Amino acid sequence: MKITIIGQSTCIPDQERETACSLIDGKHLVDTGWCSAQAMRPYGFDPLALESILLTHLHQDHYLGLPALLFHHGLRGRGERPPLQIAGPREYLESVVGAALEFLQVERFPEITPNLTLLPLSSGERFTLDDLTVETFGARHVSGHNRHEPTLAYRFTNAAGKSVVFSGDTHPHPPLAEFARGAAVLIHDGAHTPAREAAAIARDAGVGRLLLTHYREEDGPTLLQEAREVFSDTDLAEEGMTLLI
Ligand SMILES: [Zn+2]
Numbered sequence: 001m002k003i004t005i006i007g008q009s010t011c012i013p014d015q016e017r018e019t020a021c022s023l024i025d026g027k028h029l030v031d032t033g034w035c036s037a038q039a040m041r042p043y044g045f046d047p048l049a050l051e052s053i054l055l056t057h058l059h060q061d062h063y064l065g066l067p068a069l070l071f072h073h074g075l076r077g078r079g080e081r082p083p084l085q086i087a088g089p090r091e092y093l094e095s096v097v098g099a100a101l102e103f104l105q106v107e108r109f110p111e112i113t114p115n116l117t118l119l120p121l122s123s124g125e126r127f128t129l130d131d132l133t134v135e136t137f138g139a140r141h142v143s144g145h146n147r148h149e150p151t152l153a154y155r156f157t158n159a160a161g162k163s164v165v166f167s168g169d170t171h172p173h174p175p176l177a178e179f180a181r182g183a184a185v186l187i188h189d190g191a192h193t194p195a196r197e198a199a200a201i202a203r204d205a206g207v208g209r210l211l212l213t214h215y216r217e218e219d220g221p222t223l224l225q226e227a228r229e230v231f232s233d234t235d236l237a238e239e240g241m242t243l244l245i
């Protein structure tokens with residue numbers, strides 16, 4: 001399994017950076033950032049090669065890039081291509097994808113309607129993408145006005161039994177350690193969880209490596225230092241970073 005960090009920045013990304021999003025095997029995108037259709041190209045990835053988009057949750061910084069991806073698929077992806085699968089929390093998935101299509105004016109321009117399938121998900125589900133097994137787990141994400149946002153952590157496991165876990169946006173949530181148990185890599189939110197607590201989850205889960213993501217550039221060195229005091233095998237997710245597991 002090849003994991004590429006396309007973006008690692010915060011909700012309003014630093015200049016010339018992309019909000020946290022990652023690509024698996026060049027065809028499964030976890031969150032869209034603001035403009036991942038463009039941001040993935042310098043690393044040699046073609047947005048048209050995407051087979052699925054997995055949204056951790058429906059906060060804007062995680063799906064702003066969706067209309068551009070759908071436009072790309074609608075405009076270039078005509079013909080006999082398999083449908084693009086969009087997965088995410090069932091509470092808001094359909095309404096957000098519907099709004100993206102409306103934004104693209106597909107009723108007025110039906111020829112750019114992308115070929116899509118939706119996969120609404122809850123916590124505790126399990127499905128496959130090619131030779132990968134994907135599992136979901138409810139993170140704990142509270143935004144302004146104390147709203148609990150349905151948010152899924154994803155665990156991708158390859159045929160060799162090696163896993164990567166994406167926490168999604170989450171406030172400190174120790175049960176995540178059980179979900180991430182023994183994963184080769186845990187890619188954990190560095191924005192809503194203090195770095196030491198993310199590191200404690202990585203330690204308790206016994207993961208091989210922790211990457212902190214969704215952070216402001218200027219906060220990176222401090223986050224890294226704090227996390228390494230608890231879990232030494234921590235690094236900052238960096239754009240363009242590739243992990244092979
Ligand atoms: Zn976010």
Ligand SMILES: [Zn+2]
Pocket residue numbers: 057059141149169
């Ligand atoms: Zn969020």
